[in-house]
Amino acid sequence: MSSHLLERARKVLVGGVNSPVRSFRSVRTDPIFLTKAEGPFVYDALGRRYIDLICGWGSIILGHAKSEIVEAAIERVRNGHALGLTSELEVELAEEVARSFRSVELMRFANSGTECVMTAVRLARAYTGRKRVLVFEGSYHGHSDFLLTKEARDPESMLGKPSSAGVLPEFLDNTIVARFNDIESVRRCLRRYRGEVAAILLEPVPANMGVVPPIDGFLEELRDEADREDCLLVFDEVVTGFRIARGGAQERYGVEADLTCLGKVLGGGLPIGCVGGRSEVMKLLAPEGPVYHAGTFAGNPLVMVVGLQTLRCLGERAYETLEHVSDRVCNALLRLAEKIDSRVVLQRVGSMFTVFFTKNGAVRDYRGAKSSDLRAFTSFFSKALGVGILMPPSQFEALFVTVAHSEVISDMERIVEGVDQLE
Incomplete structure (x- = not known):
C-alpha cells in the first residue's frame, strides 16, 4: 500500500512530498505515509503503530488528539x-x-x-x-x-x-x-x-x-x-x-x-x-x-x-512530566545507539534532543554537527524504526516527546533492552 501511495504521490507532488525531509532520502529509504495520530503514537497506511518522536516537528507537546x-x-x-x-x-x-x-x-x-x-x-x-x-x-x-x-x-x-x-x-x-x-x-x-x-x-x-x-x-x-x-x-x-x-x-x-x-x-x-x-x-x-x-x-x-x-x-506539572519523560526516553535511545556505534553523543535541552554519532565529543556548533557519521545515524534510524520508534529522518533534526509519552516509557525501555547487538 505504501509503495502504491508513493507512486501516486510522485505523479502529483514534487518528490511525492510537501517538504524535503519527509522524502526520507537522507536515511536511504522510502517515506512513510501516516493516517492517524493519538497520544504518543502515530499509525501508517499499513496500520503499523509507532512511538512518535517527531511530534509534528515539535508542534505537539501534550500528545496527539488530546x-x-x-x-x-x-x-x-x-x-x-x-x-x-x-x-x-x-x-x-x-x-x-x-x-x-x-x-x-x-x-x-x-x-x-x-x-x-x-x-x-x-x-x-x-x-x-x-x-x-x-x-x-x-x-x-x-x-x-x-x-x-x-x-x-x-x-x-x-x-x-x-x-x-x-x-x-x-x-x-x-x-x-x-x-x-x-x-x-x-x-x-x-x-x-x-x-x-x-x-x-x-x-x-x-x-x-x-x-x-x-x-x-x-x-x-x-x-x-x-x-x-x-x-x-x-x-x-x-x-x-x-x-x-x-x-x-x-x-x-x-x-x-x-x-x-x-x-x-x-x-x-x-x-x-x-x-x-x-x-x-x-x-x-x-x-x-x-x-x-x-x-x-x-x-x-x-x-x-x-x-x-x-x-x-501546559501547567508547571506538565513541564515536570516532560523533563522526567525526556530523561528516560533519552537514556533508552542512548542504549539503542550504543548497540550501533560507541561514538555517541546525546544532547538534550528540556523535551528536545538529538543523538549524534561523532568521535569529537560534545557538538558545540554547525561544524561539529557536520562531522557526524551519517551512515551510523542511518543504521540507528532504521533499527529504531524496525522496533516501532519513529524519529525524524535526518541527523540534523531535533527529536521531541510530549506529556503523553509518559504512557509508553516502560514499553520503550523494554523494546530497547530486547534489541540484539548489531553485527
Whole structure:
C-alpha cells in the first residue's frame, strides 16, 4: 500500500512530498505515509503503530488528539473557522503569550515561523535605520531568500553563502554569518561592520543542526554585544518557545530578547507564527507605523482556539512530566545507539534532543554537527524504526516527546533492552 501511495504521490507532488525531509532520502529509504495520530503514537497506511518522536516537528507537546483540544476545535468549526476580522480569541492568546514572555509587550500573529522572522528583521531595520543582520552557521530561520544560508561565503567578508539554488548571492549581501557558541566570531563580525548591524538573530538553542545548547555565558554575552552595538537581539524561539520552558529559552537561560519569534507549540499543531517584543519597536508595525505586515489567515480563530487550549493545559506539572519523560526516553535511545556505534553523543535541552554519532565529543556548533557519521545515524534510524520508534529522518533534526509519552516509557525501555547487538 505504501509503495502504491508513493507512486501516486510522485505523479502529483514534487518528490511525492510537501517538504524535503519527509522524502526520507537522507536515511536511504522510502517515506512513510501516516493516517492517524493519538497520544504518543502515530499509525501508517499499513496500520503499523509507532512511538512518535517527531511530534509534528515539535508542534505537539501534550500528545496527539488530546480530547480537550479536539472538542474545542470542533466547536470552533461549528461557529466558523475563518471570520475575516478580529476576534476576542486573538486577544486571549496574546494575553497568554505576554504572561509567559516578559519581553513581549506587543505582538502580531502570523501563519508561519518564516513569516514572523521576516517581519522581525523588517522591524529591526526600520527601528535602527541599519541594513545588516548577523546570523549563525547552521541556523535555520525559514526559507526567505535573505536568510537561507548555512555558512559564510568567505572568511573575510563573512557574508552569507546561499544554501539553495535560486537564491542570488546579492540577496545575502546584508547577511553576516558568525559561529555559534563563539563570541569572538561575533565580535569580529561586529567590528567589520561597525554601525551597520540592525539585529543579531539566532535560535537560542539551535534545533535545525540537531540540538546544540548554548555554552555558559554565550547568550548573556550576545545580549551585552547587542546593547553595546545599539542593535536588536532577536530570538527565534519558534522551536524553543513553550517547549523547553513556559517562557522558552528566555526563561530557561535568564536572557531577554528585544524581539521574539514564536510558532510550533503556540499553535498546538496548526500553522502559526508570532512576532513580539518591546512596544517601541512593535508600534512601528502598520497600522500604528510604517512597517507593513498583513495576512488573510493571521489570527485565524481555529488556530487561536487550539493554541489557547494547548497553553491552558501546559501547567508547571506538565513541564515536570516532560523533563522526567525526556530523561528516560533519552537514556533508552542512548542504549539503542550504543548497540550501533560507541561514538555517541546525546544532547538534550528540556523535551528536545538529538543523538549524534561523532568521535569529537560534545557538538558545540554547525561544524561539529557536520562531522557526524551519517551512515551510523542511518543504521540507528532504521533499527529504531524496525522496533516501532519513529524519529525524524535526518541527523540534523531535533527529536521531541510530549506529556503523553509518559504512557509508553516502560514499553520503550523494554523494546530497547530486547534489541540484539548489531553485527
